[in-house]
Amino acid sequence: MTIFPIDKIRADFPILDEKIRNKPLVYLDNAATCQKPKAVIDSISHLFEHDYANVHRGVHTLSVRSTDLYEGARKKVKQFINAQSEKEIIFVKGTTEAINLVAQTYGRSNIKAGDEILITAMEHHSNIVPWQMLCQQTGAVLKVAPINQQGELMVADFEKLISDKTRLVSVVHMSNALGTINPVKQLINMAHAHNIPVLLDGAQAIPHMSVDVQALDCDFYAFSGHKLYGPSGIGVLYGKQALLEAMPPYQGGGDMIRKVTFEETEYNGLPYKFEAGTPAIAEAIALGAAIDYLSAVGMDTIAAYEAELLAYATAAAEKIEGLRIIGQAADKGAILSFVLDKIHPHDIGTMLDSLGIAVRAGHHCAMPVMDFFQVPATARASFAMYNTVDEIDVLMDGIKSLIEVFG
């Protein structure tokens, strides 16, 4: 195993000391949301105890402090994903809002009846429904690139679906239901060969690997703070500056304007044009604290450690008779989705919970993926940097025991 400061990292996450049903918590629902380090928790209480006021407003000291912290967080995000400019970092509620923003601004102004939007068969509902809504509004058509039995995108079919009618490609970077990491650089090159912009849904990918939006050359990148060890209610839409400049605003209100009269309104510049109303100030600042924490550990170090966790978990799961892993892509992040013969995922979830183990049981907001694998739901163990091999042992022992109980 890599030398990874696991004990120090675990000590940084206060909730890991919780007892669940009198047993040590084994938190394996990180793909739904992950737990927060003390640095993130402290940044929120410190803000409210010392520095809090509204941002981009008055001249008073606290407003200046809050504004500096909020804009400082934007700078941290810019560096974390290697954007060219802070103007390209739009704070939103989360990945869902980011995708809806692109659909309703870029989409509404560039996509018309008969045009096509291309997604994949492994998308989360948040990268399906906003496009379906846009298609209903415009008469555009949603195209879906297929996946194979391993849960991998069929890249040749994806390329064939790119046509002279395609106006936008929106693809998940890493699947929340399967763990598949898509060859996004290759997909972006294919789309760009036809001058088609690409949005990446990075909600799952961002906590597991280093992301460089310039190296990827993606046109939009969306992610949520709460899956990146930060708070919920904050997320990021990265967009190339030229695209964002040309897009109309998303919502109207305060902060997104330069000058308002009853006759007309002059919009603010980037990134504020897309940030109407008082933003999630504390959440953005705490996201900045999460990014500081992750940068200190190192995303590549985290990725290497989690790859070992996944390999260990996969090998152990494959030894359990009656267990079927859903999602066996060659390139995969730290997610183990599985089903058991004759035992419903909800029973698995309740039984494991009684042992202190938190897993997700359900369709993972990816019903089309469940349909493809012909299962109503799966149980999903998803790992984070604070999980351990010992916890995986506890999970596997739990699974073996519940198989015995069900007989």
Added chain:
Amino acid sequence: MFDDLRDLYQEVIFDHNRNPRNFRVIEDADRKVEGFNPLCGDHLTLYLKLDGDKIVDASFQGSGCAISTASVSLMTEIVKGKTLEEAEELFKQFHEMTTGEDEDIQLEAMGKLAVLAGVREYPARVKCATLAWHTLDAAIKNQETSISTE
């Protein structure tokens, strides 16, 4: 190992999950209603054969978790021979038992169905137990051909 769960997963539930009763289609059913729980993907089809207002046969098809399978299996056993009105009354009692609205409910009076009272302590699982009964309620009222818990 699963001592904490003894109230929820009683042996009767495992038994009905392994060997569901009345798991078949009634070809000439008088009532046929589908029930869905979109949150977990459970779905079942309930069939009732009536003689006047008396349920002379009940059966189901579908798939779900152990709680939901045991619940519908037990239900099809119990409603056989009951009138629609009696079955409706049982639905109300079952609903009260599983949602815990009536603390004083007499579990003895619920007979075999009392094995499902444990879901009260597991709010995330109440709908698993009640899906069958909401489907029965729709079948009795005979107004809809499918229902959803959400």
